[in-house]
């Protein structure tokens with residue numbers, strides 16, 4: 001895919017300066033994002049938490065557009081965790097309304113940008129109207145060949161792994177699965193993320209430095225990038241900074257540094273000195 005640098009950041013802008021330090025042939029294939037800090041962003045402005053989430057949805061729009069323009073294969077966004085039900089009912093309800101509105105309103109943009117919409121997580125508990133929107137978005141973008149947008153809804157890594165184990169035991173009970181057949185490949189094929197590569201890069205905003213039950217199995221070798229920026233403020237420049245930082249990491253996957261080994265997989269980065 002031809003990447004149009006001018007379409008991502010106009011020449012002469014601070015964003016463009018960062019973009020020009022990024023090697024477009026060595027981008028992460030899969031970026032996962034923990035979008036944190038909507039509440040604090042709102043509090044700092046005397047706004048309601050729901051207004052913070054609304055501003056967060058705008059940031060999502062911009063990051064998806066940038067990911068699509070960069071030709072990133074997969075972007076996974078942690079929008080609602082299995083633990084988020086513990087928040088006040090009004091906030092929970094507002095979050096689902098916002099998500100539904102976002103998906104309905106962005107559907108044409110998804111199609112125009114060749115984005116394929118997917119979800120991960122346990123959707124059974126969601127309201128029928130939300131599930132209908134998700135189904136429509138999934139169906140109408142199924143033939144898109146560009147960036148895969150995976151939204152994690154009622155998701156947590158432990159919950160996902162429990163469901164995989166439950167499926168294994170059920171299959172074994174019916175005589176369709178032997179213990180020997182369960183290996184890492186079998187597990188990968190039964191995760192919600194089946195078919196997508198593991199995240200190369202995980203980003204968490206708002207200064208918290210933890211993984212919070214997101215993609216626990218899949219992030220075994222992911223590079224993790226933390227930034228103080230609150231999610232609603234996370235813009236093109238911040239996303240590009242994360243990609244630049246990723247290219248400066250030395251990925252060894254348990255092997256040796258590239259100069260000491262021929263077969264080690266890296267992100268193709270010779271570290272950029274800044």
Ligand code: FPP
Pocket residue numbers: 035036037038039040041053054056057060077078079080084098099102151206231
């Ligand atoms: C964390 O901020 C954010 C969430 C729990 C929800 C994420 C949702 C969005 C960004 C909006 C809609 C999403 C999409 C995909 C359109 P927080 O409320 O925990 O912030 P705090 O830690 O500052 O309180």
